[in-house]
Amino acid sequence: MPRGRRVGIFSREPSESYKWLTDFLLGLSFIKGLLCSKISNSNDWSFREDVNQCKFAILYHSRNRGRLNVTDVTDSLYDDELDYLSSSLGKANVIVIIDDVEDSSDQEKERIQQGQTTITDKATGLFLFSKEDKYTNSNMKEKKLQEIESLIRRSFQLMGLSSHFQTGTMIHKMGRWQNALMFFGLPALVVLYIYGFLYYNFRVITW
Known part of the structure; x- marks a missing residue:
């Protein structure tokens, strides 16, 4: 299946955990397909197949799992997956979202990026969301969602320009x-x- 204007969300969490995110993405009319892919230690082939169906990827992690262990730390969960997403789709077409954090400030984001440098190397953006962010219409939440939308638009427009x-x-x-x-x-x-x-x-x- 061609990638087209399809966005994939890749996570070890069930899709119910990020329903707020899928609702947001489905509200963007320029996105023509949304794929939710569950990562596990036994479905590497399925994960790679799902990646190949997408133009833009979101790697999603929830703090509810216990730690902020995305990459580069003991028992990190997504080292291989983030590397594959970036090498397959390009860094400009991959972002990382860490959800349910206690602190979603820019200072906390910088701290995570300094300790888990692969996120900066392999993805074009890192976005933190707290529970309060998700369920309130705060300016910070809207700013982050607008930036995510902008990155997806840029990805699709670059593809369209190339085809044209x-x-x-x-x-x-x-x-x-x-x-x-x-x-x-x-x-x-x-x-x-x-x-x-x-x-x-x-x-x-x-x-």
Whole structure:
């Protein structure tokens, strides 16, 4: 299945834990598909298949699991997964969300990034949400959600720009060939065919 405008949420938590996040993403009309992928130690193949269906990935971790052990620490949970997401989709298309934290300030975010440097190396953003953040309409929550939306939009627009550029280039080249054929006619087409056949099969033409 093509990746298209599909976002994947990858986590060891059940999808009910981040329903607030899926509700937010489903409200963004430019997202054409949302995939929730449950990570476990026995489904590495399934995880990789899910990654290949997405254009943008969110690695989700909840503090309710007990610790902030995403990467680079004892018993970290997502070292391999974050590395695969980043190498498959590109750093610009991966973010990390840590939910249910007691402190969601920028200072706490900086502290986590300093201790778990792989997050900064492999993802384009880290977002912390407390329980209070999730269930209130605070300015901080809205700012973070807007930034997440902006990163996803940027990811999709870059993909669209690339496709548009490739299509335009192809049309331009086809137009040049069409103009040449209209000018020189069928004899030119025959000559070009013979030239191409001899060159690519026998390398007999040296000029």
